[in-house]
Structure formats: structure tokens, C-alpha cells
Amino acid sequence: DLTIFGKVMGGGFPAAAFGGRADVMSHLAPEGPVYQAGTLSGNPVATTAGLATLRLATDEVYDHLTSAGDTIKAAATEALTAAGVPHLVQSAGTMFSVFFTEGRDGAVRDFADASLTDATAYAAFFHAMLEAGVYLPPSAYEAWFLSSAHDERAVQTILDALPAAAAAAAQSQSRLQSSTKETPQ
Template identity: 50%
Template sequence: AVIVEPVAGNMNLVVPKPGFLSVLRELCTKHGSVLIFDEVMTGFRVGLECAQGIYNIRPDLTTLGKVIGGGMPMAAFGGRRDIMQCLAPLGPVYQAGTLSGNPIAVSAGLATLRLVQTPGFYEKLVATTLQLTEGLAAAAKKYGITFCAQSLGGMFGLYFRRNIPTSYTEVMECDRDVFNRFFHAMLREGIYFAPSAFEAGFVSAAHGKEEINKTLFAAEKIFSAWR
């Protein structure tokens, strides 16, 4: 089997190079390997059909978590019928968990899934996330700070380097010392980003113009002091 994050989030946000996922699909099909997409981070954050919908690639299995429970402890996986029929009670593979089917978590998950299907939900999420990333990049450029950012749906990545990274090697070239200064300075302004230069960030439906403007105001204040 081949297990992959279709969009990397565990080394900051790194989107796949053109053709990468389609080649994986072709090779797995050719050699009879199971292609598994880990969409724990991307699931319902980048779009209603997750990353596989954006890139039009159908994996054999998909893992989901976190967001589908609306913050409650919940996860799920699913995929091809012939594989799923291997699970008990239809098949010999037993799968269970302490919180499997927890009614409170499932209720929260169903409410979340109804919310993300509201017309215009993802259009608003994309616009809000772009306002954040483009605003931060503009503020950094204004004061001569080496910085770039990108987003996909509600996921975003912040990088203290000249160009958006396309690999783990390039992510490791980001200036971690400057990121740490930025993180702590923003924290003092009441803005809490992920505390690592190697974590993707997420905008949620709860974030609006007020929160984004407050974030951009704080970032510009910090960048101007660094000039």
C-alpha cells in the first residue's frame, strides 16, 4: 500500500507538484497496490470533497478525523467496497475503538457536515483565508521582511523565505529564528498561531473580517518595528 497526505500539513503546508498524485494513482492501479489518502488535515477543510476532489484523484481508502467531529473526538475511514467488506461483521478484520459510534461525537459530526454543505460556505472560507495570507504577505513586503504565504481552502502556510516551498527540503530552509520571534510577538498582541514553523494553519467558519483585520494590524505593527 501507499499512504500519503495528498496535501502535506505535517511539515507546514506543501501542495503536491502537478502530476504527482495522478502518477501515484496510475502506479498503484498498475501494480495492484492500495492507495490511501490521509485526509485527517485536509478533510472538509480544503473543500467539500476534500483534497481528492480538488485534484480529481480517487484513492482506494481515505482516513478522516478532527474536523468531521466538529471538535469532538471522532475519526472515520472508508473506501472501495471490496476492501471495506473485509471488515467485520462481513469480513475477518475486526475494527473497534472505545469511542466508536459515540452518540455525542456523531451528533456533532453530523451537524458539522450539514454546516459545510451550506451554499457559499467554502467560497467564504476561501476568501477569508486569502485575506489573511495575502494581507500578511503584503505587510511583510511593505517593510522588507523576507516572507511568503499560501493557502488551499481553509488551510494556510506561513514561510519566512523568499519563495513558497515545494518540498520538505525547502521547508527546512525557512528561517526558524525569525518565525519564533514572529510567533511570540504575535502572541503578545493576542494572536495565537501554531507554535512551530512546520505546522499548517487553519481558518474556520468562526473567523471573520474582524479577526483577520486584527491579525493583520498586529502583524504590520510587528513588521514595522523590525524594519
């Protein structure tokens, strides 16, 4: 009945919009009795950014994002598998997450599944990627987002950094395992 958009429509600027079927929207003023206002309604900078975002959001851009996301997800899976790091890569469209866990049933569906994530291994992975010039979400529980700014060079930088970052995650796990082994008395 209604569609609501947040700051993504404004290229990151504080913008939001909603719309819907004519019969629903007709309840809003000035035609209907429901008044709607906001502190940023009609903000010229956010509105201009929103228009620019809509003009640039072409099928070609989304095709590129889908292709780049698929490439990165496959490369992350390959690198982490080769390094022996338990992981899951899950996605919704071009947004994806890399969880350092195998989950309870091969997927991360809820907080209990997400809490199985090896945050120490993710931290090692994150820092290795950062050292290679790739800034990922700093938390093991956040999603990765691609944008039109991720051109072929940026994607290649990510791909080049993945094997060493996966090795760093694996090394972190093996250090943790060896430090938790009981020593005989």
C-alpha cells in the same frame, strides 16, 4: 479506494471514520471476514459533534473560509514585503503556512527548504501578533488554519495586526544581522 477522516470531522473531538467503494467495504464484518473496532467507535459525544460539523459545513462556510484565507494570505504577503522580510506564503486549500525564507527555488518543498526559515524573525512576528490578540501557531513550521469561528471581526483583527508584526520580524532580522557582523580588531 478508501477515504479516512480524523478529528476534523468531529469538530476537534476524538473521532475518526473511513469509507469506500461497496466492493472494498463489503470485506468488513458483518458481511465480510475483516473485523474493525476502535476504543472510540460509536462514542456518542464525538458522533454528535461529527453530525453537527457535517450539518454546519455548507458551501457558504467554505466560500467564507476561502475568501478569508485569500485575504489574510494577501495581507501577510503585502505586510512582509513592505517590511522587507524574506518570506513565502504557501497554501493547500484554506490551510496555509508563512515561511520566513525565500527557499532555495522560491518554494518550501522539503525539510531542507523549511530549515532555511528564520525562526527568530517568526518568533518576533508571533509575539507581535499575540500582543495584538491573534494567536498563531507558535512554531515557524506549523500551518495556519481558519475555521467558521473566524468571522469578519476576527479576520479584521488579523489584518490590523499584520503590519506591526511584519515590522517586528524585520527589526528582529536587522538586530540579528548587526550582532553577527564582525568587529575590526
